[in-house]
Amino acid sequence: MTKPRFSNDINIKNRQAGYEYELLDRYVAGMVLRGTEIKSIREGKVNLQDGYCYMNRGELFVKGITITPYAQGTHYNHEAGRERKLLLKRSEIKKLEGKMEEKGLTVVPTRLFINDRGLAKIEIAVGRGKKLHDKRDTMRERDAKRELDRLKLK
Template identity: 35%
Template sequence: MARPRQPEFDKKKVVAENRRARFDYAVESTYEAGIALTGTEVKSLRFGEGSIAESYAQVTEEEVWLINANVPEFSHGNRFNHEPKRPRKLLLHAREIARLHGAVARQGMSLVPLSIYFNSRGRAKVELALAKGRKAPDKREYQKEKDWKREQGRLLRQHG
């Protein structure tokens, strides 16, 4: 029997997406986390700027931090502008943080941000994945499976 899929988060406007993450990592579960931002960071994200390509999340004591995410300076921010690659605090429930900390510490998993988006209430959110790294043979197998599913869809559309 197939494993039931988790419901998708309410994404209204996706600002930044880490498309490489699903290829490099086998995603076990996903979490929606709030992100603590300053005013100029929010404005910069609303203009669609930002990148999480080389970023990761880190659990320290009882907090989760987004490291190396690039939110460029806001053009009209003058002296109130922010540092583009500063660590940003992620907002999660204490139980979720404890679960993530246990998985990272004991099972050797990684916390990878998949996307930054604004939800229907206009709040900036991060889709965070608890994932295991894939080795090169696993990546090739994943690519073959993905290509076969795409080909299957084409065949079904043509002959169905």
């Protein structure tokens, strides 16, 4: 049996965000998509690594996310690296706007998934950049946890 080309159980994570930032608050937002973007997302052809969010005229946009153009798309295919508008409640946008104005805080995408209604959603998080020694501490804790799990299995 072959794997279906399109899948509804998409869960694409940005593991680099947890390494680079101390994640404080998380929000789930909808995305405004064009044309064949949802087909590429259902194929799992998304890269969240370089993504970040910014405010423009009271609206939140995500930039740096790459959704690979759909292979069977025609001249109506989408642009891979375009910025996309995020759909949040007004109160959530106000909270994020206040946090983005604080020094050292940024908003990064952490996960892209398709919910049970078949809509593409993106999880964004407010993060504070880690220093090099913080990154080392994170790696040390992760290695210690892995060793403990290994010992428990024996």
